Amino acid sequence: MFVHWGLYALPARHEWVMSYERTSVEDYNAYFERFDPDLYDPREWARQAKAAGMEYMVLTTKHHEGFCLWDSALTNFKATNTAADRDLLVPYVEALREAGLKVGFYHSLIDWHHPDFTIDDIHPLRDAPHVEALNAERDMNVYREYLHGQVRELLTNYGKIDYLFFDFSYRVGSIADRYPGKGRDDWDSGKLLDMIHDLQPGIIVNDRLDMPGDFVTPEQYQPSGAMMNGGKEVPWEACQTLNGSWGYDRDNLDYKSVDVLVRMLIDGVAKGGNLLLNVGPTARGEIGPRAAAALAGMGEWMRTHARSIRGAGSANLVPPPDCRYTQRGNRLYLHLFAWPFPVVYLPGLADKVSYAQLLNDASEVVMEKRDPSLQAQNTMPGGQPEGTLTLKLPVQRPNVAVPVIELFLNTESELA
């Protein structure tokens, strides 16, 4: 579970509100003064994440607005100086460990609050008069020290951190237009990574330092297949929102249905990837009712279907139309996005499967092999190409977001 939580939960109109509305640091301070997350309870977040089937959580230690959820020695712009009056990462990390969830931090490379972070095309001050003159007084060397110092704090003071999501580099591309964007030289990414590996040897780090990372991060889209780099498959994780925003966005009701979310999860695992699904808690610290309902809906499906997801990956086999395969050891999972009547044909699987059942209720699915030479007539369907396995489906589609058939392969390597 991805969690975007910061001062932007107060205006509640997108976590980029400061940039979108070109808000000055002085005006943005209104939210700093009002931040009072009296209902913040990371144990409850952890409970909801676990119930949804999640295995780790990634929280914004600092987003682009620059506000720090922890008691950083390097700034006053932090939770300890608000009505929260405490380091909010301490209970977060504790709650995750207690719940058996892996601990992830998101950390923004971008900082619209820091006085030395130079103004660029996404900075709130980009349309101010005399940007060049303002930038002449800003020194990225100072900001870089701050960035490295804060990452050091985060990876020193909270025990074992499993996962780090940096955000983001834009050295090239459409948002480096009037002013240069920022990338590896601005962050000194190589040195930063060395320090990270020194402090947390087991950690995994994403790919947004303008350098290759441990995994790639498609954002708000599903890749069409395995993700590749230089002809090789790379580990990937799609980050997805519930409604298009990452931070709490009160009036944005464009929520994805549970059906869509479950399909996204399956689709990712079928392509060898992973899903990082986001919630944006309210300024009081709660996961709002719409987000909570989405998580609960995913949890309802995961309760009976986790076996086809957790520890599973892609299968070396082309699925029939409207289906996705995942595989875990000698079990192959057929996810049916549509419900055909009265059979589904699985090319290439005849003689390779010893048993088939619906996952939701472990009821047998009868298997058949149809003689390829059979001619269809009246009530009798014709033959199927050699090697096709035919599964007889019940008329009633199971009442779950996506029905899954669990196929027991004769041997694990059957599809290799």
Ligand code: GLC
């Ligand atoms: C983006 C956005 C951001 C969000 C992130 C999640 O790069 O700037 O608001 O935190 O993606 O991946």
